[in-house]
Amino acid sequence: MRPGRLIGKTVLALAGFMAVFPLLWTALNSLKNNVDIITRVPRLVFTPTLANISYIIGRDSVMIGLYNSVIACGVAVLIGVVLGLPAAYSVARYPNRWAGDIQFFVLSLRFLPPVAVAIPLMVIWLQLGLYDTLAALIVTYSLLTISVIMWLAIPAFQAVPKEVEEAAFVDGYGAYSVFWRIALPVAARSLTGAVAFSFVLVWNEFLIALMLSSSNAKTLPIVASELSQQGMNVPWGILNASVVLLSLPPLLFLGVLSGFLNSVFRQKKT
Amino acid sequence: MARRSSLPVTFIVPTLAILLVLSMVPTLYAIVIALQNRELSSTAYSYVWFSNFYDLFFDRRFLNAVWVSVKWEIVTVAATMAVAIGLGVLMFEVASPRLRNIYCLLFIIPVLLPRVSAAFVWKFAYHPLYGIATYPYRLLTGGLIFDPLSKPATALFAVASVDVWQWGLFFAVIVLKLLETLPPQPIEAARLDHAKRWQIHAYVTLPMLKAPLISLMFVKMIESLRSFDLIYVMTRGGPGVATETLDMYAFSQGFIESGKVSYASAMAVLMMIATVITFTMLWKRVQA
Structure with a gap:
């Protein structure tokens, strides 16, 4: 068993290394001058520079992309919370004979190929004169956030002990204040995870943003992908810096999301 | 909890109405556009009914895209599940609780990255001259490229490896959590019968987790449909049409090469019908 364990541990360590090294390498490259990147033998020792990062931050297109991403994703997530959480609570606590169908409908929205949604939406927004606006992007993203938040929040509300809510009813709380004062706070941790997940999903979204924007409403992923289309003439360090900037916001949620994952599986155990 | 209250209605009706409008309008409109002959360059159009669909069946590039998409699904789903189960079981067997927590955090990182970022990270890494992933090859062969x-033979796998990097590692965490929820008694019993470690997993734990593992595979099949970002950044469907999946081809027909919006929409509609039927059937199976 001994050598087996050793091999197992080595494989795991290698996988852990593979998980983060490419990203760390990108972050390192964002601090390099071009001469230190374009080398046949990778260079670990180099004189670091902040030129790439300051170039990225100083570019208007990047800042506008960042602004668009923050607004579009923020508002869409907010809409998802306002519409998705109550609906999820209602499905979880007041099940009717359509509850299964509603859940399936919400999930089935995820089957829709993004191109199949993006092409007609582009035509529709063009006709309404809303093409290439943040409003169009927000409405489109809301479909994503509402359905994902609903899908993840239903089990979160179901996990709230029924007795707690029953007791509140006995104390004379109405249905709405039970939702507001009991269910929401008790399920808050799982719900935060669900909301964070929906944010990461729309932040990372690419195809719909690409098809629904041409200049004004470009989100950060689109701006980043365009930097590279100028070919390899753009210094790699700058491209790497833009990748780092794009990747930071979702990584901020790493703690919340791994906690969410843990709580989901702790529920299953009991 | 059967209390009389207006809550269920006020909470769910507006949300469902909005979801229905937001999803049905584009879907139905996609079908309408597919029956027309719209192009990006002009506003005039007329109904051509099924001729777009008819043309698709004789479009070799479309048939190639179907085949590439099927390959992509099979390769990414199978590799993701293999990596997830392999690493999940390994963590369960050889890692201490503290190490498990560290690995879990590390393994979640790739999936959180925007696909565009992941694609760039690996596009650089795969660069033949300066890439970090191709460096060992250059080192061992004395500078061969x-x-x-x-390369048409490897491009699809190279892009798929990024997808597996993101999802396989993430699913390994879930497999570990699933293994941790299992009751210890059957594992103990098998151990007392002198079963080997791999036998315990092959015949006891993994069969016990059959249902959640199948659900996991189902999720991956759905997520694998979203290959566009990776392929768009890394290869643009190339070399030639070696990595041109359906959404990539639909996009380039509609927006890059010819602006045939209706033709692209016809493709998207076929994709939509195929995925909705397949996944609805699979879902009913999984639930049953």
């Missing part, structure tokens, strides 16, 4: 993204 290996360019995985520009």
Whole structure:
């Protein structure tokens, strides 16, 4: 068993290394001058520079992309919370004979190929004169956030002990204040995870943003992908810096999301 | 909890109405556009009914895209599940609780990255001259050049490896959590019967987790449909049409090469019908 364990541990360590090294390498490259990147033998020792990062931050297109991403994703997530959480609570606590169908409908929205949604939406927004606006992007993203938040929040509300809510009813709380004062706070941790997940999903979204924007409403992923289309003439360090900037916001949620994952599986155990 | 209250109605009706409008309008409109002959360059159009669909069946590039998409699904789903189960079981067997927590955090990182970022990270890494992933090959062969993204035989696998990097590692965490929820008694019993470690997993734990593992595979099949970002950044469907999946081809027909919006929409509608039927059937199976 001994050598087996050793091999197992080595494989795991290698996988852990593979998980983060490419990203760390990108972050390192964002601090390099071009001469230190374009080398046949990778260079670990180099004189670091902040030129790439300051170039990225100083570019208007990047800042506008960042602004668009923050607004579009923020508002869409907010809409998802306002519409998705109550609906999820209602499905979880007041099940009717359509509850299964509603859940399936919400999930089935995820089957829709993004191109199949993006092409007609582009035509529709063009006709309404809303093409290439943040409003169009927000409405489109809301479909994503509402359905994902609903899908993840239903089990979160179901996990709230029924007795707690029953007791509140006995104390004379109405249905709405039970939702507001009991269910929401008790399920808050799982719900935060669900909301964070929906944010990461729309932040990372690419195809719909690409098809629904041409200049004004470009989100950060689109701006980043365009930097590279100028070919390899753009210094790699700058491209790497833009990748780092794009990747930071979702990584901020790493703690919340791994906690969410843990709580989901702790529920299953009991 | 059967209390009389207006809550269920006020909470769910507006949300469902909005979801229905937001999803049905584009879907139905996609079908309408597919029956027309719209182009990006002009506003005039007329109904051509099924001729777009008819043309698709004789479009060799479309048939190639179908085949590439099927390959992509099979390769990414199978590799993701293999990596997830392999690493999940390994963590369960050899890692201490503290190490498990560290690995879990590390393994979640790739999936959180925007696909565009992941694609760039690996596009650089696969660069034949300066890439970090091709460096070992250059080192071992004394400077020979290996360019995985520009060879038709390897391009699809090179892009798929990024998808597996993101999802396989993430699913390994879930497999570990699933293993941790299992009751210890059957594992103990098998151990007392002198079963080997791999036998315990092959015949006891993994069969016990059959249902959640199948659900996991189902999720991956759905997520694998979203290959566009990776392929768009890494290969643009190339070399030639080696990595041109359906959404990539639909996009380039509709927006890059010819602006045939209706033709692209016809493709998208076929995709939509195929995925909705397949996944609805699979879902009913999984639930049953």
